[in-house]
Amino acid sequence: xxxxxxxxxxxxxxxxxxxxxxxxxxxxxxxxxxxxxxxxxxxxxxxxxxxxxxxxxxxxxxxxxxxxxxxxxxxxxxxxxxxxxxxxxxxxxxxxxxxxxxxxxxxxxxxxxxxxxxxxxxxxxxxxxxxxxxxxxxxxxxxxxxxxxxxxxxxxxxxxxxxxxxxxxxxxxxxxxxxxxxxxxxxxxxxxxxxxxxxxxxxxxxxxxxxxxxxxxxxxxxxxxxxxxxxxxxxxxxxxxxxxxxxxxxxxxxxxxxxxxxxxxxxxxxxxxxxxxxxxxxxxxxxxxxxxxxxxxxxxxxxxxxxxxxxxxxxxxxxxxxxxxxxxxxxxxxxxxxxxxxxxxxxxxxxxxxxxxxxxxxxxxxxxxxxxxxxxxxxxxxxxxxxxxxxxxxxxxxxxxxxxxxxxxxxxxxxxxxxxxxxxxxxxxxxxxxxxxxxxxxxxxxxxxxxxxxxxxxxxxxxxxxxxxxxxxxxxxxxxxxxxxxxxxxxxxxxxxxxxxxxxxxxxxxxxxxxxxxxxxxxxxxxxxxxxxxxxxxxxxxxxxxxxxxxxxxxxxxxxxx
RNA sequence: UGGGGAAUGGUGUAACGGUAGCACGGAGCGCUCUGGACGCUUUAGUCUAGGUUCGAAUCCUAGUUCCCCAGCCA
Numbered sequence: 342x343x344x345x346x347x348x349x350x351x352x353x354x355x356x357x358x359x360x361x362x363x364x365x366x367x368x369x370x371x372x373x374x375x376x377x378x379x380x381x382x383x384x385x386x387x388x389x390x391x392x393x394x395x396x397x398x399x400x401x402x403x404x405x406x407x408x409x410x411x412x413x414x415x416x417x418x419x420x421x422x423x424x425x426x427x428x429x430x431x432x433x434x435x436x437x438x439x440x441x442x443x444x445x446x447x448x449x450x451x452x453x454x455x456x457x458x459x460x461x462x463x464x465x466x467x468x469x470x471x472x473x474x475x476x477x478x479x480x481x482x483x484x485x486x487x488x489x490x491x492x493x494x495x496x497x498x499x500x501x502x503x504x505x506x507x508x509x510x511x512x513x514x515x516x517x518x519x520x521x522x523x524x525x526x527x528x529x530x531x532x533x534x535x536x537x538x539x540x541x542x543x544x545x546x547x548x549x550x551x552x553x554x555x556x557x558x559x560x561x562x563x564x565x566x567x568x569x570x571x572x573x574x575x576x577x578x579x580x581x582x583x584x585x586x587x588x589x590x591x592x593x594x595x596x597x598x599x600x601x602x603x604x605x606x607x608x609x610x611x612x613x614x615x616x617x618x619x620x621x622x623x624x625x626x627x628x629x630x631x632x633x634x635x636x637x638x639x640x641x642x643x644x645x646x647x648x649x650x651x652x653x654x655x656x657x658x659x660x661x662x663x664x665x666x667x668x669x670x671x672x673x674x675x676x677x678x679x680x681x682x683x684x685x686x687x688x689x690x691x692x693x694x695x696x697x698x699x700x701x702x703x704x705x706x707x708x709x710x711x712x713x714x715x716x717x718x719x720x721x722x723x724x725x726x727x728x729x730x731x732x733x734x735x736x737x738x739x740x741x742x743x744x745x746x747x748x749x750x751x752x753x754x755x756x757x758x759x760x761x762x763x764x765x766x767x768x769x770x771x772x773x774x775x776x777x778x779x780x781x782x783x784x785x786x787x788x789x790x791x792x793x794x795x796x797x798x799x800x801x802x803x804x805x806x807x808x809x810x811x812x813x814x815x816x817x818x819x820x821x822x823x824x825x826x827x828x829x830x831x832x833x834x835x836x837x838x839x840x841x842x843x844x845x846x847x848x849x850x851x852x853x854x855x856x857x858x859x860x861x862x863x864x865x866x867x868x869x870x871x872x873x874x875x876x877x878x879x880x881x882x883x884x885x886x887x888x889x890x891x892x893x894x895x896x897x898x899x900x901x902x903x
Numbered sequence: 904u905g906g907g908g909a910a911u912g913g914u915g916u917a918a919c920g921g922u923a924g925c926a927c928g929g930a931g932c933g934c935u936c937u938g939g940a941c942g943c944u945u946u947a948g949u950c951u952a953g954g955u956u957c958g959a960a961u962c963c964u965a966g967u968u969c970c971c972c973a974g975c976c977a
Contacts, residue, residue, distance in 0.1 A: 351917060351925095379977050414976065470975055477973055481905045484973090515975055525906040527973050536975035555977045579907055579972050600908085602970095607914095613977090655926065657916045661909055662970050669915075669927055679940060714940065745938065754936060789936045800936050869937045895938045 353658040355394065355599050359402060359570060362597065368569040372404030375568050376430065376437070377559070379411045380422035380543070382613040383628040383635045384429045386649070386670070387604040393653035394601070395572055396435040407566055408437035412444050413558045415542040423543070425628070429636040434646045439566065443558045444544040446565055450553050451505070453561065453591055454516060454534055458497045462590055463534060464490055465500040466517045473515070476522070477530050483523035484530045490519060504537055507550045511537050516551075520586065528583045532556055560584030564594045571596040574603040575660065604656070605664040608819035608840075609634045610826055615835070624839060625820075631876075631887050632820045632843050642817065643864050643874025643889035645681075648674040667819060671890045678864060678872045678889070683711045683718060686756060686802040687852040687867040687886075689814055691730035693806065696761065698781045699727040704805070707788065709757040721855050725758050728806035730851050735801040736778060738766055743899060745799030747778070754800040756868060760786040802868045809851040812884035815876065816845040856884065864889065 352360070363370050374395040378388060399406035408430060412418045430437065457463035466489045468476060478484030492500075501516055503509065516535040524530055534557040539550045560583075563571045578600045588595045605611060610619075611634060619625045619633070628635050631642035639649065652673035656665050686709075704726045712718035731747065740748035747753045752762045765779035785792050789800075819840050820826075826838035852867075859865070863875045871891035879885040 353916090357919095381977080411977070417976075473975075474973075479905085480973055482973095483905090512975060517975095527906080530973085533975050538975080552975095554975075559977085575908070576971055577977095582907090602909085655915085657926095659909090659916070661915090663915060666914055666927070672927065675939095684937075684939095710936090713935095713937080743938090756936065758936095797936090799938080802937075866937085866939085869939070892937075892939050897938090899938080 354660065355570070355572060355601060355658055356398060356401070358597070358599055359398060362569070363402070367597070371569055372399060372402035373407070373567060373569045374399050374404065374572060375407040375409050375563065375566060377409045377411045377443075377562070377573075378426055379414070379417075379555075380419065380426055381414070381417040382422060382617055383425050383633075383637050385611055385613075385616065385633075385635045386606065386639065386652075387611045387634075388429075389433060389636060389649050390604045390653050390656070390658075391572070391574075392430060392433055392435060393650055394658055396437075398570065398572075399438075404569075405438035406435070407439040407441055407568070409439075409441040409443065409562060409566070410544075411555065411559060411562070412442055412542070412544060413553050413555055415538065415540040415552060418543055420543050425637060429640075432640060432646055433636065433649060441562075441566065442544050443553075443562045444542060446558070446562055447545060447549060447553065449565065450558060450561060454501065454553075454557070455498065457518065457534075457590060458501065458516075459494055460590065461494060461519065463497070463516055463518050464492050465497050465504065466490070466515050466531075466533075467513070468515075470512060473533070477527065478522070480527065486522050487517070487531065490531070501535075501551075504535070504551050505549070507539065509537055511539055513537060518557075518587075520583075526579060526582055528556070528580050529586070532583060556580060556583055557587070560587055560596075560598075561591070561593070563596045564588055564591075567594050568596040571598040573598060573600055575600045575662075600660065601658050602660055602662055605662075606634060606667055606670065607664055607824040608667045608821050608826070610821070610835070618836075624836065631815070631817050634820070641874075641877060641887070643872065643887055644674050645677050645864075648677040651677065664825070674890055675872065675892075678866065680714055681712075682864050682866045682872055684709075684713070684868050685853055685856060685865045686723065686804055687812070687814070687850055687856070687870065687873075688730045688732050688802065688804050688809075689816075689847050689850045689867075689870065690733040691804075691849075691851050692733045692736060692775065692778065694729045694731050694761070694778045694780055694803070696727050696729070696782045697764070697779050701727050703727065704807070707757050723757065723853055723855070724805045724808040725755075726805045726807055729755070729803045730806055730809065731755075731778075731801055731803045735799075736763070736775075738775070741900065741903065745896075746801055747780075747799070752797050754786070754789050754797045755782075755803045756800050757789055758787075758803070759783055759789070760791060760797055802870075804851045804853050808854045810854055810857055810884065812850050812852045812856070812886060814847040814850040814873070814886045814888065816847060816888045818843050818845070850886075852884065852886075857881075859884065866892070 376395045396406045466487050515533045517531045520529045522530045535551045538552045581598045629637035629641045706722040708720050709723045710720050735746040759782040761780040761782045763780045767777035821838045822840040859875045872889040873886040876885040876887045
C-alpha cells in the first residue's frame with residue numbers, strides 16, 4: 342500500500358529489510374527470528390548483541406523469537422553449556438517462544454539426506470580427510486571430482502544406512518552433496534553433510550553415530566521452524582548460496598538470511614576458543630570470572646542487564662567490521678548505576694585521622710543521603726567519632742597545585758559531616774612513613790555547612806574507626822593490557838597480552854557499618870571511588886566486593902597532565 | 904591470482920539526490936556537600952580519481968584499502 346509515505350528513519354539495516362518484506366508481503370507480515378548458539382561454551386557480550394537484535398526485532402514487529410541449540414557436534418557440547426545459555430538469555434531479560442535443538446531434527450535431516458541421494462544430489466564418499474582437502478582445490482584453482490561421486494543411488498542408499506548402523510569407523514566415510522567441484526565458492530565444492538562420529542550426544546544419547554554438519558543442519562532447522570529472518574554474522578555470507586541450494590532441492594520454506602558484523606571490544610578477546618583456553622588453563626577463575634567478557638562474568642562483575650541492553654542499542658548494527666572501545670560498555674553501566682546505586686562510604690587504602698578537639702569516647706550519628714540522583718532512596722545514619730580513616734590519596738603533605746583535598750593547614754569537608762583542618766603529620770620515626778594525621782574539626786559545620794558561609798574546595802569520604810567494617814575489595818581492570826590482544830607477531834602467543842594487573846585484591850578496606858547488611862549481588866557506589874558489587878564469595882562478616890567500574894576521575898587526569 | 908563483503912570525525916553510527924546529525928572520546932567553561940552526576944561551548948568526517956546533475960555521502964565508471972572463505976568446527 343502507498344498510504345505510508347514516511348520513511349522509517351534511523352533504523353538499522355536489518356529492520357530496514359524487515360520493513361521491505363512487510364511492505365511487499367514476502368512473509369505475510371510475519372516475523373519469526375531465532376537465537377541459535379552452539380552449546381560449546383558460555384555466552385559472551387558478542388552474543389548479547391545478537392540476542393538483543395533477534396529478540397528485539399521479534400518484539401518490535403509483534404513476532405516471535407526461538408532459542409535453538411545448534412548442537413550438531415557431540416564432541417564439544419555439554420548440558421552445562423545449554424543450561425548456562427538459557428540462564429543468561431533469561432537474565433538479559435528475554436523470554437524465548439520456542440525452545441528447540443537442532444538435534445530434535447536429526448530424523449528429519451536424515452530423511453532429507455536420503456531424498457537428496459535419491460535425486461542423485463548426494464553421495465557417500467570414501468576419501469580420507471586429507472584427500473578431500475586435496476580434491477577440493479584452492480581458492481584460485483578448481484577442485485576435481487571424487488572417484489566415488491558417481492556411485493549409484495542404490496549403493497549410496499545402502500552405504501549411508503550402513504554408516505548410520507555403525508558399521509564403519511570414525512572418519513572412514515562421509516556423505517557429500519553433489520554440487521560443483523569447480524565452483525568459485527568453495528562451500529559449494531561437494532560439502533560434507535554427514536561425518537561418522539561414535540560419540541554420545543547430550544540430547545540424543547547413542548542413537549546416532551553419524552552427525553550432520555552445521556551447514557547441513559542450520560538452514561533446514563530454520564526452515565523447519567519457519568523462521569522468516571535468519572540473522573547471523575558476516576562469515577556466513579559465503580554459506581548462504583549453499584543453504585539456499587539445500588532448501589531449493591528440498592522445496593521447503595526459505596527464510597531470508599541477513600548477515601551483520603559481530604561485536605569486537607578493545608582490551609579483551611571474544612573467541613570461544615580463547616575464552617575456553619583461559620578457563621581451562623586457569624588464567625581466570627572460571628567462565629564467570631569478573632574479568633571475562635562472558636554474560637556470566639559481566640553478571641558476577643556487577644553489570645546490570647539494562648546496561649548491557651543499552652550498550653547493544655548504542656553500538657548499532659551494520660555490516661562494517663568494527664571494534665568498540667571498552668569505555669563504551671563501561672559508560673553504559675555507569676550511566677545505569679548512577680541512577681540506581683545507593684551511595685556509601687568505603688576507604689580502600691586507609692590512613693588514620695585523629696580529631697584532637699573531638700571528645701574521646703563520643704559517637705554521634707549523622708544523616709547521609711543515599712542517592713542524590715534519587716530522592717526516594719532516602720537517607721541513613723553514619724557514625725562519627727574522634728578517630729576516623731580517610732583515603733591515603735586524599736592527603737598530601739606537599740599538595741600540588743589545584744589539589745583540593747587534605748593537606749597541612751588546608752580545610753576540607755568530610756562528606757555529610759564536618760569541616761576538618763590538618764595540623765600535624767605523625768610519622769614512623771624509623772621509616773618516615775605517615776602513620777597518623779592530627780586534625781581539628783569545626784563543630785559549627787555539622788552536616789557539612791558552615792554558618793559563616795565559608796566554602797571549602799574539597800569533600801572527601803571517610804569511615805569512623807571503631808564502627809568500620811573490614812572488607813575485601815577486588816579491583817578489576819581490563820583482561821588484556823593492549824587494545825587489540827590478537828595483534829601479535831607470528832609465533833607469539835596472544836596470552837602474552839594478558840594484563841597481569843587485571844585483578845588487584847585489597848584485603849583490608851574499611852567500609853561503613855551499614856554495609857554489614859549487604860547481600861550477594863547488591864550494587865553500591867563507593868562515593869568518589871566507583872561502583873561495586875557484593876561477590877558470590879562474600880560471607881556475613883567477611884564481605885567481598887567487586888569493582889564493577891571506577892568513577893570518572895577528573896583529578897587523575899589533571900595530575901597526569903601536570 | 905578465484906569468489907563473497909565492507910569503506911562517513913579518534914571510535915561507533917545516522918542521512919535513502921537537497922543544511923553531513925547523534926553517541927562515546929578529546930579540549931574548555933559553568934554548577935556542585937562525590938574533582939561524580941548534570942548543563943553549555945568546542946574539536947574533528949563522506950577512501951581516491953573521474954563522470955552524471957542546478958545540486959552527490961547517496962547515482963555511474965575506474966581504482967585503492969580492509970575483512971571473510973580452501974574443518975569430517977560452528
